[in-house]
Amino acid sequence: MGRSSKDKRDIYYRKAKEEGWRARSAFKLMQIDEEFNVLSGVQKVVDLCAAPGSWSQVLSKRLRGEGKQKRDDVKIVAVDLQAMAPIPGVIQIQGDITKVSTAQEIIGHFSGEQADLVVCDGAPDVTGLHDIDEYIQAQLLLAALNITTHVLKKGGGFVAKIFRGKDITLLYSQLKIFFPDVTVAKPRSSRNSSIESFVVCRGYAPPEGYVPNMMNPLLDHHYDVDFNSLAGVNRVIVPFLACGDLSGYDADMTYPLQLPQGEAYVQLPPTQGPISPPYQHACQLKRQDQLSKPITAHNTDPTDNTETVTDTDRDSSAPSSDVLGATGGHTEEHATVTDMEKLKL
Numbered sequence: 085m086g087r088s089s090k091d092k093r094d095i096y097y098r099k100a101k102e103e104g105w106r107a108r109s110a111f112k113l114m115q116i117d118e119e120f121n122v123l124s125g126v127q128k129v130v131d132l133c134a135a136p137g138s139w140s141q142v143l144s145k146r147l148r149g150e151g152k153q154k155r156d157d158v159k160i161v162a163v164d165l166q167a168m169a170p171i172p173g174v175i176q177i178q179g180d181i182t183k184v185s186t187a188q189e190i191i192g193h194f195s196g197e198q199a200d201l202v203v204c205d206g207a208p209d210v211t212g213l214h215d216i217d218e219y220i221q222a223q224l225l226l227a228a229l230n231i232t233t234h235v236l237k238k239g240g241g242f243v244a245k246i247f248r249g250k251d252i253t254l255l256y257s258q259l260k261i262f263f264p265d266v267t268v269a270k271p272r273s274s275r276n277s278s279i280e281s282f283v284v285c286r287g288y289a290p291p292e293g294y295v296p297n298m299m300n301p302l303l304d305h306h307y308d309v310d311f312n313s314l315a316g317v318n319r320v321i322v323p324f325l326a327c328g329d330l331s332g333y334d335a336d337m338t339y340p341l342q343l344p345q346g347e348a349y350v351q352l353p354p355t356q357g358p359i360s361p362p363y364q365h366a367c368q369l370k371r372q373d374q375l376s377k378p379i380t381a382h383n384t385d386p387t388d389n390t391e392t393v394t395d396t397d398r399d400s401s402a403p404s405s406d407v408l409g410a411t412g413g414h415t416e417e418h419a420t421v422t423d424m425e426k427l428k429l
């Protein structure tokens with residue numbers, strides 16, 4: 085398909101590189117802001133789970149401005165466990181959002197004051213098992229909400245990613261305890277095929293006497309309860325709103341590149357490559373041709389003294405290669421004489 089296949093398939097991926105955003109998720113925050121105006125009047129903002137930094141880029145550009153219009157009174161703090169390439173005007177903290185020390189460091193950068201807005205675009209590495217993915221995402225959201233109660237001022241806002249699963253009512257009920265105004269938004273740049281959405285919470289008002297505490301979970305609800313069976317005043321119904329220009333680009337559609345006749349497509353590199361991805365060590369080993377390989381007749385180490393079974397070692401009583409694999413091993417790749425003798429027994 086070629087390296088340009090994703091550019092052809094995903095219009096927002098292509099536009100992100102053209103406009104200098106580190107990830108296509110930048111459009112999600114911009115579309116949320118266009119609908120809810122969450123960045124209006126904000127001077128202190130926290131970006132949780134910030135890497136690779138596309139939301140921090142949007143915050144910096146829209147709040148601090150550019151050129152002569154740049155505002156120095158705006159403070160943006162980005163937090164992530166992973167290292168992130170610097171962004172002008174963004175203070176970076178490499179830390180854990182479940183630690184009190186991280187919350188204290190954030191407030192320290194605000195000179196003891198609290199934030200006007202907290203945003204979080206964090207998500208787990210999905211497994212494909214939807215129940216597990218939804219549960220882990222819910223726990224990540226609660227961790228973000230927990231640290232938000234430490235750093236957000238009363239009346240402030242909170243925007244975070246959620247997976248809209250069957251137990252979403254539980255999350256709504258937890259958010260409504262702290263925010264009287266909770267709405268679920270689906271940006272145009274978020275694929276319709278995805279259960280990803282964003283909660284937009286405004287008017288932070290914690291319960292009277294509530295003391296933020298990292299030691300305990302926010303609530304003791306159990307996920308084995310069918311919250312969707314609740315009715316009346318006990319059921320929490322949160323509005324769902326599609327945001328972004330509905331006549332604009334569809335994230336699930338493929339758009340042609342629209343090149344001038346005879347001009348070849350030039351793929352743009354990512355705005356910012358990964359700094360220290362988890363697969364970095366594996367890439368280094370692959371470049372040095374040191375990755376572990378299955379032992380076959382073609383790449384057997386000549387210094388290995390292990391005696392392998394060949395066709396001439398077999399007799400009529402041994403199992404055939406159709407059962408043991410092409411090289412006669414119980415792992416379908418390799419077997420020793422001892423393994424074969426056990427199979428004969």
